[in-house]
Amino acid sequence: MRGVYREIARPEPLVRTESWEDWDAGESLVTTLLEERDGKTTLTETVFFPSQEVRDAVLESGLKRGAAENFDKLAECLASIG
Numbered sequence: 001m002r003g004v005y006r007e008i009a010r011p012e013p014l015v016r017t018e019s020w021e022d023w024d025a026g027e028s029l030v031t032t033l034l035e036e037r038d039g040k041t042t043l044t045e046t047v048f049f050p051s052q053e054v055r056d057a058v059l060e061s062g063l064k065r066g067a068a069e070n071f072d073k074l075a076e077c078l079a080s081i082g
Contacts, residue, residue, distance in 0.1 A: 001020050002021065015029065029048040031045065032045050
């Protein structure tokens with residue numbers, strides 16, 4: 001997997017590209033927004049895929065389950081320090 005950060009400026013969202021070397025599906029654009037409200041930070045990621053077919057293939061590949069597991073683990077780690 002590879003990508004390039006296009007925007008990094010506080011307090012704006014982070015914007016980056018993502019692509020996979022072994023999959024010729026084009027490049028996705030990912031926007032990550034961190035918002036603090038009432039002492040809690042919410043992370044929201046929006047991914048724009050090159051096409052609906054690419055999006056569907058990514059979802060079928062197990063990425064959704066893997067991402068959920070990663071965010072659950074991150075939540076556990078953050079809870080343990082705070």
